Amino acid sequence: MTPDVSANNAASAAKSAGSAVAKAGNAARAAAGSAAAKAGNAGRYVVGVDFGTLSGRALVVRVSDGAELGTAVHGFRHGVIDTALPATGRPLPPDWALQDPEDYREVLRHAVPEAVAQAGVDPQQVVGIGVDFTACTALAATADGTPLCEIGELRQRPHAYPKLWKHHAAQPQADRITDLAHARGERWIARYGGRISSEWQFAKALQLLEEDPEIYQRAQRWIEGTDWITWQLCGAETRNACTAGYKGIWQDGRYPSEEFLAELNPGFTGFTAKLEHPISALGSRAGGLTAQASSWTGLSPGIAVCVGNVDAHVTAPAAQAIAPGQMLLVMGTSTCHVMNGAKLAEVPGMCGVVDGGIIAGIWGYEAGQSGVGDIFAWYAAHGLPASYTERATARGISVHDLMTELAAEAPVGGHGLVALDWWSGNRSVLVDHHLSGVIIGLTLGSRPPEIYRALLESTAFGTRTIIDAFDRSGVPVTELVIAGGLLRNALLMQIYADVTGRPLSLIGSEQGPALGAAIHAAVAAGEYPDVTTAAQAMGRCERAVYQPDPAYEALYTEYTKLHDYFGRGQNAVMHRLREIRAKALDAR
């Protein structure tokens, strides 16, 4: 199969020179173009738009084979609003993170036409558009989709703005939701690893109710960013299965009960009316592009608009990681693990399991590590002496490339170190964000490349711990497929293969989420019967690039012992250190 061969070439290039991936892949696909033309959808294109934390990216993709022909990025003018509200200049409390929805529309106005122009395709040949978004990013809107923050007098009210995924000010509400769910024996709580996050829809909405009831009352809709921007494109509200399930506690065809809401706060009854709407399968058609959205994007009115999706989940078909057992790791500042499973199981510490959460008709599992690339970046910024930063500069490489090169020189275990990867807490499997990082084994002879390597390894041990939890719960993991910026680090990849004992496959695209959104758009446009079929033609993955050499069992045994000691209550020193810290800072 020509597309697979070209994907292999692309991914091979990724191993030695990551930035060459997309270009190599595209070149191979361009050569294969005439063959693909015979498939019947030659000359037709789709656009995927990936909304990140600070910017949005549009990608123009050929329907026949997934070739990436043009891309453009547009930054959010307001970025993350976390210090003061621009409309008033008044400071925001700690842990707040808002955005301005007009910034999302601007991506449609700028990035989409620029990407189409760069691709050199006729806009008329674009047959569909789809988006993915950060999640849970939720906003209050009127019945017609107008964000409350765009209504004159409400512009000065922080609660009228979209709350970005990393708005963490609803922790008390989240804790109450979790506790009450356990107290009442709600069946759905086990589908979220036993804990509802402060990032999710119900916690954020309950905070809204309790802190600004007027805004809460005026919010006829409480909607995810991904569904809202889709509404802006097609003029019709939809609710996608992914965010409804993972972020909205929609399970077995319903939201939490009125009794549950009333017990949380009597004023919270009726909340789910702000969410209620038929749930759409991923890859289905939300509607046709409106005239207004056509004028923004330069695309033809009436073309297919796909229902919304989430950045990590949408990447699974782009990476051809959709069969049960194929776990996709989107590895960046943090890692998101998504995988389809043949059956429903309750995996301790998972983020969620949702029917059709990744691919319609199958159970989609999600887990995560809250700090991965973030930890390496922290060390590079705050732990590396000048001798290393200067060496990297002199050689014109990044400090990460230098440290990786130096770290690779030693044999496994040669550093005598083991670390716990909890600099940003632990999402899975402990679901405890008040845990913190540890390094053990330091001596006067310990050197930065050794510490750097111990940090790389610690995140691999974290992933292995997640995989073990899935395995033990009857959801076997047979292969890891890697997407995200960290796949360029060959040492890191080999460590993950060795630590997990699984072969590592690599996505063959540098724009996994946008490619995934485009694949879904192609299905919504009727170009493929379903996402699985579209993924075979348009996704790309090189299989088993890294083969495991299980050399880490002894170190992983030490990690696990320390993981359980510090993470499962035997010594809650990390919690107590936080309490000591909070008291000390309060007393100042």
Place this chain on the structure above:
Amino acid sequence: MTPDVSANNAASAAKSAGSAVAKAGNAARAAAGSAAAKAGNAGRYVVGVDFGTLSGRALVVRVSDGAELGTAVHGFRHGVIDTALPATGRPLPPDWALQDPEDYREVLRHAVPEAVAQAGVDPQQVVGIGVDFTACTALAATADGTPLCEIGELRQRPHAYPKLWKHHAAQPQADRITDLAHARGERWIARYGGRISSEWQFAKALQLLEEDPEIYQRAQRWIEGTDWITWQLCGAETRNACTAGYKGIWQDGRYPSEEFLAELNPGFTGFTAKLEHPISALGSRAGGLTAQASSWTGLSPGIAVCVGNVDAHVTAPAAQAIAPGQMLLVMGTSTCHVMNGAKLAEVPGMCGVVDGGIIAGIWGYEAGQSGVGDIFAWYAAHGLPASYTERATARGISVHDLMTELAAEAPVGGHGLVALDWWSGNRSVLVDHHLSGVIIGLTLGSRPPEIYRALLESTAFGTRTIIDAFDRSGVPVTELVIAGGLLRNALLMQIYADVTGRPLSLIGSEQGPALGAAIHAAVAAGEYPDVTTAAQAMGRCERAVYQPDPAYEALYTEYTKLHDYFGRGQNAVMHRLREIRAKALDAR
């Protein structure tokens, strides 16, 4: 009392500007000189010579009040011989550390006359000389004191050279001595915290026997460097109570039995004949300066030569830290804790308890932390980003001064961190050099000044652990007296006061060991009836410079829990990490 007042002034100056100490003290004492002249020993001087690891320092001190009038340092030409023997160029095995005894004599030839010249005193007015030395630094000699390495054909034999304190190649022998002592129920083993060090006389001698029996047989004497250089000064062999007790297992008037030696190795019987000699009290007269030593030093032949002593122990009278309960901490790369106790007790994990080991007639206790300043230096060299090193350079201060200043800004516990100070293992109270360092509580928000402070605190927690062991064993510690370079760090001092809950006093001299040797020389010369009286006149200490504010109990509780978890076998992960490391490096 005039001397005490001036000492107070000197130590006050030490708090704000450490390097000014000696000068300020001397100025005050010069002013007090005419008053002291009435005491009867005006115009009489003594010389203390401090033999360190890389150099020797001579200090000229006025007998009447301890004023420091001149000093000079002479570096050892061969330094530490730890890579190859100069006589052959042949490499030495790992963990070896030798010296050349001629380097010691060179200190007498150069540093002593230079110090006397700098002091501007008439050499005829010098009435005594005394030394202190690193220990255990032991050498093989003939019956007349000739080091075997100075006998032509033996110059090429590594075992013929003095083995420096940090020669660690006798670990297997040390382990056998410890194990056999416990197996036989030797009473003396409890006086060494249950463990004989590889650094000490018996371990080094057993290694000599087993690796070069010919040198062992030709060694008529096996002698400490401090006793050997004293022999060079006065022409007569002596053995001081300090090294005999702490390093030579001389307890209750005898060495380990012939049966014990025979069981270690039949060839080791008779070993103690190489040590046997009457034991001299510290501060007693070893003899008169020989004509040859007079020609080296420029001092008058026949003046009193004091028996040898050890750098840490000799400092106690210089710091006026000799009453029971006054614990002297000599704080540098490592910390040595010495204290007199009113009675004999077995303190778990102490290095040793010796009758007259610090002051004749009283039990002297020793404990230690194997890494202190070393850990801070490691962090400064291998953990500090350029932004900090550049800032320190721009301000013309050391990185330690900068980090201390920044670390002082936060309240106690504000960093959320706790560390175990075992980068160089743990001497007291765990006596386990295969332990290693730990940092717990790291987050993406952790910054270098916070980590630096956690490292400072960890060493204070280590000292508190030692103090608690003494207290619990019925040897109360009521006051800490600090000597050594780290006393200049006011934040560190306050942390030690707060963590230990004890007032901190500071020695009023920058040359504590050399001043201590000079004090002992004054006693040997008959200027004072005993060391305690001499210390009152010549030593200096500012009392209770730092008062404790017990704010660290919560953090110390966490330290202790982790100390016991990692250090007492509950999780021997540090030992296993070393084993994993050793295997990994061997397999390369």
